Amino acid sequence: MNFSQRRFAGIRFGLSISTAPDMPGGGDPEQVINSLTFRIASSLLLEGGSLVMGHRWSSEGIMEHLTFQARDNLRFGRLPVAAEQTRPSPSILNIIAWPDAPPSEDKNAGRMIRDGILEIRQIPPPGIPLDSLGPDRSKALATDLGQFARIRALTAMRREIVQLTDARICLGGEIGKPSRRLPGLVEEALFTCQAGKPLYLSSALGGAAKAMTDAILHRRLSEEDRALFFTPPPIVKLFGDLSPQYPVPPDEGPSTADHWNAFADFQSLSLATLSQQAGLSEEEYLTLLTSGDVQRVLSLAMTGILRLRTPTGG
Amino acid sequence: MNQPLCHVVVLHHATDSTAAPRVRALQQAFETTRLEGDPSAFALDTDPWSFLKFAAYDDPVTFEEQMPGIGRRALFIVFVTERMADDPAWKPSLEILAAVLPKKGVLGTRNALCFASSEEAQNRLPGRLKERQAPESSVLGERRMRPHTLALLALHRARLLLGAAPSGDGNKLRLFISHSKSDGLFLAHSLRSLLQEVPELEKWYDADDIQSGDDWSEEIETAASTSVFIAIRTEGYDQSTWCRREFETALANGVPILVVDALLRPTITPSALPFAAMPTVRIPDGNTHRVLLAALREHLRLLLVETLVADQVPASLKTTWRVWPRLPTLSAIQCRSVALKAREYWLLPQATQLTAEFNAARDWLCAAQSPLALESVDSFLFLAPSLDAVPPSPPSPDTVAAAAAASPSPAPGSPQTPTV
Numbered sequence: 001m002n003f004s005q006r007r008f009a010g011i012r013f014g015l016s017i018s019t020a021p022d023m024p025g026g027g028d029p030e031q032v033i034n035s036l037t038f039r040i041a042s043s044l045l046l047e048g049g050s051l052v053m054g055h056r057w058s059s060e061g062i063m064e065h066l067t068f069q070a071r072d073n074l075r076f077g078r079l080p081v082a083a084e085q086t087r088p089s090p091s092i093l094n095i096i097a098w099p100d101a102p103p104s105e106d107k108n109a110g111r112m113i114r115d116g117i118l119e120i121r122q123i124p125p126p127g128i129p130l131d132s133l134g135p136d137r138s139k140a141l142a143t144d145l146g147q148f149a150r151i152r153a154l155t156a157m158r159r160e161i162v163q164l165t166d167a168r169i170c171l172g173g174e175i176g177k178p179s180r181r182l183p184g185l186v187e188e189a190l191f192t193c194q195a196g197k198p199l200y201l202s203s204a205l206g207g208a209a210k211a212m213t214d215a216i217l218h219r220r221l222s223e224e225d226r227a228l229f230f231t232p233p234p235i236v237k238l239f240g241d242l243s244p245q246y247p248v249p250p251d252e253g254p255s256t257a258d259h260w261n262a263f264a265d266f267q268s269l270s271l272a273t274l275s276q277q278a279g280l281s282e283e284e285y286l287t288l289l290t291s292g293d294v295q296r297v298l299s300l301a302m303t304g305i306l307r308l309r310t311p312t313g314g
Numbered sequence: 315m316n317q318p319l320c321h322v323v324v325l326h327h328a329t330d331s332t333a334a335p336r337v338r339a340l341q342q343a344f345e346t347t348r349l350e351g352d353p354s355a356f357a358l359d360t361d362p363w364s365f366l367k368f369a370a371y372d373d374p375v376t377f378e379e380q381m382p383g384i385g386r387r388a389l390f391i392v393f394v395t396e397r398m399a400d401d402p403a404w405k406p407s408l409e410i411l412a413a414v415l416p417k418k419g420v421l422g423t424r425n426a427l428c429f430a431s432s433e434e435a436q437n438r439l440p441g442r443l444k445e446r447q448a449p450e451s452s453v454l455g456e457r458r459m460r461p462h463t464l465a466l467l468a469l470h471r472a473r474l475l476l477g478a479a480p481s482g483d484g485n486k487l488r489l490f491i492s493h494s495k496s497d498g499l500f501l502a503h504s505l506r507s508l509l510q511e512v513p514e515l516e517k518w519y520d521a522d523d524i525q526s527g528d529d530w531s532e533e534i535e536t537a538a539s540t541s542v543f544i545a546i547r548t549e550g551y552d553q554s555t556w557c558r559r560e561f562e563t564a565l566a567n568g569v570p571i572l573v574v575d576a577l578l579r580p581t582i583t584p585s586a587l588p589f590a591a592m593p594t595v596r597i598p599d600g601n602t603h604r605v606l607l608a609a610l611r612e613h614l615r616l617l618l619v620e621t622l623v624a625d626q627v628p629a630s631l632k633t634t635w636r637v638w639p640r641l642p643t644l645s646a647i648q649c650r651s652v653a654l655k656a657r658e659y660w661l662l663p664q665a666t667q668l669t670a671e672f673n674a675a676r677d678w679l680c681a682a683q684s685p686l687a688l689e690s691v692d693s694f695l696f697l698a699p700s701l702d703a704v705p706p707s708p709p710s711p712d713t714v715a716a717a718a719a720a721s722p723s724p725a726p727g728s729p730q731t732p733t734v
Contacts (some may be wrong), residue, residue, distance in 0.1 A: 025599045028335060034458040036600045042507035043500040065456040069507060204598075207498050294600030295501070299548075299578050 006048025010095070013044050014052050014165035016188045020172040024292065033172065034062050040169060040298065041066050045073045045091060047139020048106070052093045052164045053185070054157055056102045057120065067092055074117075093164060094120045097157035098130070098149060099137035123157040125149035128246050136314055139293060148242045151180050151235065155187060155253035162191040167198040167278075167308075169301055171294070173208025175224060176290040178232035182262055186228055190262055193269055198278040198308060200301035204294045213289045215266035229263035229271045279304035318367035319621050320475055321388040323470065326373040327398035332431075336393065337370045339461035343469050343607055344368040344468045350647070362618035367432070374407040381410060387475045390415075390426040391468060392443065399430075399438035412440040423475055427468065429453075455511045459713055462603045466512045469610040476617040485676035487569070488516040490541035492560045499545050501576055504602050512606070534560060539567035542613045544605065545592075552585050562588050564648040568638045570616050572609040589642060594728075612639075623661065635659040647675055651684035658690050672693070 019029040019035050041051055042197045045066075057063045070091035077130060092112075096102070102120040103109045113119035124130060133140040140146035162168070170192075173185035181187065185208045192199045203210035211225040231239075275285035280300060288300045326333035345368060360731070371377040390411055398404050416422035428443050430436035436444060454460040454467070473487075489509060493502035502519070503676045509517040518537040524530055534556070542648050543564035564571055573594040595608040620637045627633060638660055650658075662672070676688045 007725070025600075028458070028461075031335075031458045031462060032599060032601055034456060035462070035603055038456065038459070038505040039508070039600060039602050043503040046503040046507070047499075062456055065459075072510065155690045194658070204600075293598040295576055295597050296578055298500065298600060299497065303497075 007047075007309065008047040011049045011167065011305070011309070012165045013049050013054050013138055014161055014168040014188065015040060015172070016168060016170040016185045016194070016209075017205075018172050018174060018185060020205050020209070021175055022206035022210070023172060024204075026204065036042060036171070036294065037062060038069070042069050043302075045070050050091050050093065052095060052161050054095055054161055054188075056096060057094060057104060057106065057109055057157030059103075059108070063092075063094060064106075064108055067108070067118050067295075069113065069141070070117050089116050090119045092118050094118060095157050096120060096122050096123050097153035097163070098122060099133075099140060099146075099153075100299070101137075103200050117302065121160075123153055123160055125153040126156050126252065127248075129150070140263075144238060145242065147179075148246070149239055151238075152248070154180055154184070158184065158187045159253070162188060162195055162197070165192075165197065167305055168192045168198065168252050169200045169202075170212075171202050171297070172205035173211075175207055175211070175228060178234065181231050183228055183233060185209060186212060186262060187253065190265055190310075193265075193274070196277060198304065199274065200278060200288060200297070201274075202288055202294070202303065203290060204292050204297050212266055215263060216269050216271070217289065218267060221274050226263065229261070229266065238254040271297055279307035316383055317365075319365040319618060319625070320367070320472060321384045322366065322368045322391070322472060323377075323384065323388060324368075324391045324393075325369035325377060325411070326372055326393040327395050327401065327404065330372075330431075333372070333393050336464055337463045339465040340391065340468055340512060341368060341370070343465035343611070344472070349356055360689070362615045362622070365618050365622060366614075374401075376406045377407050378410065381407075385424045388425075389468065389471050389475055390424070390428075391464075392426060392428045393431040394428065394439060394443075395434060395437045396435040396438070399435045408443060409440050410635070412442040412444075415442040418442065418445040425471060425475060427464075427471060429609035453513050459511075459603075462607075463512055464606040464608050466603070466610060467514065468510070469607070471618055472630050473610065473614055476614075476621045487613060488518045488541045489606070490518045490537055490543050490560075490564070491544040491546065491659050492538070492543060492551075492557055492564075494548050494554045494557050496548075496554070497578070498546040498551060498576065501548075501574070505544065505546075505605060507604050508606060516604075535563050538563040539569065541569060542609050543569050543571045544574060544609050545571065545589075546576050547589060547594075548576050549578060552583075552587065555678070558587060562643075562645075566643050566649070568642060568646065569612045570609070570639055572605070572612050574605050595710055607616060627724075633657075633659060635661060637661045641672060642658070642675070644675065647679065647686070647688070651679055651682060651686040654685040657685045657687065660686060662689070 015037060017033060017040070019033050023029050023032070025032070032233055044051065051066070051070075053063065053066075055061075055063050073091075101122060109118065109120070113120065125133075126143070126170075126231075133146055141150060145211060155284075168188065170185060170189050173183055175183070177183065182190070189199055189201060189209075189212055202211055203213040208228055211221060211228050213219075214221050214225065215229065269284055271282050275282045278285060278288075280288065280303070284300055284304070288297055288304075291297055291300075317457045324333075324337055324340055326337070341413050344366060345363075369380065371380070379728055392408075392411070396406075399408075411426065414424055415426055416424065419730070426443065428439070430439065491502050491505050491509075493499060506517060506519045506522070509515055509519075518541050520534070523537065524533050538560045541564075542560075545551065545557075545564075561571075573589050573592045575594050575596045593608065593612055595605055597604055615639065616639050623635065623637060627635065634656060635658065641662060642660060672688070679686055679688055
């Protein structure tokens with residue numbers, strides 16, 4: 001047994017995990033999701049990986065908890081200095097979208113930032129001067145321009161997150177929140193595939209991730225699930241109204257007025273490419289997509305990541 | 315209805331809307347449910363869990379009525395809001411509770427976990443309850459996971475209350491995470507992290523607990539023989555010499571074992587290790603809380619049987635005995651029977667399906683004139699005035715001192731099987 005090297009040192013992970021309306025099993029879905037996020041994140045951190053998260057910081061919430069975990073893990077295994085130096089700093093990079101702001105009053109967040117464990121970056125809405133949105137964020141969000149800015153900031157945040165990460169694990173996902181271009185999970189998965197980065201997508205917790213799996217496998221989707229891949233009409237109208245004044249680049253993201261067809265994007269993804277990018281065989285990737293066993297899904301994801309890390313498969 | 319050996323009592327105000335998820339999590343932890351796929355499950359009426367009583371009260375009058383029936387081993391879990399602390403109806407109940415608790419720092423057989431919603435609520439608590447108050451946020455970690463972390467802490471505290479068991483201080487056994495480095499590392503890491511979240515719970519994890527310069531082999535064997543053993547069964551587990559050795563050590567020392575089925579492939583290859591005879595848990599939803607919950611429950615179940623036996627064996631008998639969670643391995647019997655100088659009883663709290671092995675082991679001990687005696691405890695444990703005396707058959711209820719531990723399968727059936 002040898003602890004001289006952490007296997008994920010230098011790798012940045014993205015986690016897209018959230019509750020889904022059709023999540024299997026009983027209990028409190030939020031608890032299950034937080035517990036699962038904590039479980040995956042703590043394993044990755046212990047192995048020297050770092051995380052890029054889009055969650056908003058809240059006192060006593062999951063982000064605070066993960067930073068405590070990251071801090072405690074620094075002492076794990078008594079690694080030699082040389083191995084520690086490969087650890088990317090910070091352990092947790094928190095990317096948030098306007099109008100969310102860094103928690104300047106939160107003592108724990110401040111301490112973690114000072115200790116180099118946490119870094120928080122705010123992504124502004126692209127091409128929209130913050131002055132035009134006014135100083136009061138909640139008031140700004142009540143306006144069409146504020147909503148437009150928020151939606152574009154969210155997409156920009158997800159692009160930034162994907163750019164900063166080396167691999168993504170994707171489970172669950174809300175359905176039926178027509179207030180943005182696409183559900184966050186769908187946007188993050190789509191951008192990850194477009195960037196050619198490993199995507200570990202699983203239908204085990206249902207939700208948007210299952211809809212994406214069904215699209216990739218060309219399965220029949222319900223109308224509700226199919227709607228996940230198309231920008232809701234009110235948002236299309238909002239973009240149509242405001243894009244003359246605040247132009248939206250055509251490649252910025254889905255849901256611009258020209259109806260970017262994310263459904264077709266997912267249907268065009270091949271199992272061969274996805275599996276190769278993820279370090280898995282096609283059969284393994286199919287199991288990853290379709291298995292209802294989260295434990296199995298995570299084992300496959302870790303196997304794939306390790307194979308990519310050591311191309312010989314060792 | 316069995317007389318409870320241990321009570322777990324939750325108190326909260328009827329208006330406290332935050333209590334519901336916590337009460338639910340505690341109920342799930344303590345209620346009489348079998349582990350899925352547990353081959354050593356007991357018949358329901360004699361399940362050791364039926365000797366533990368869980369109750370939640372949001373009404374002080376009902377609690378005060380029930381209080382005299384609460385035995386000498388009790389864990390009280392109190393969620394105090396300002397409204398509860400100010401409520402004159404609750405005041406006598408809280409004072410009664412404070413009066414039955416031992417001093418702070420003394421564990422005793424009655425204990426309390428007390429969580430106040432605010433500093434104001436804390437300040438209004440009577441004496442010993444106030445001493446025990448802890449801010450929930452600092453003790454139980456992340457907000458959403460708190461009910462389940464609380465359930466784990468409560469299970470741990472319940473273990474400590476069963477102090478009459480011969481394992482004594484060992485009641486707070488550490489949790490040993492046995493895993494293969496090749497494919498069980500990630501789940502092991504998760505369990506390690508989760509264990510660190512639960513206050514008071516101790517773990518043994520090789521990367522943390524073996525210091526440089528230590529004798530690895532000795533350290534691992536010592537830890538595996540004195541811990542609640544969690545085996546993460548992956549494809550690589552059987553292939554690892556270290557894992558096999560850890561498992562065999564745990565088996566030979568009769569510590570509670572829980573197998574986590576984390577096999578990747580749907581087909582199971584035959585194993586040299588007796589996984590099929592062990593309580594097993596699967597976590598298809600990835601919720602690792604359930605693993606710790608099952609491990610602590612497995613230990614608590616054994617402690618309940620031990621406590622039941624300890625309560626019934628008169629101390630004047632000065633008999634050495636030990637309850638095994640399963641049939642001891644041949645190597646355990648051989649090692650121990652040679653080392654023993656005085657007679658010692660090993661009790662098996664359920665007749666397993668291994669009747670042939672049991673009889674062979676007992677016959678072997680008899681032939682070797684070992685001071686060790688292996689006794690089958692069938693549906694009930696009979697305790698006569700002397701352990702050497704055999705009660706009349708069939709025993710009348712008046713002569714039977716106690717009943718414990720049962721078997722879903724028929725008794726071994728040998729006419730020579732002594733009854734303890």
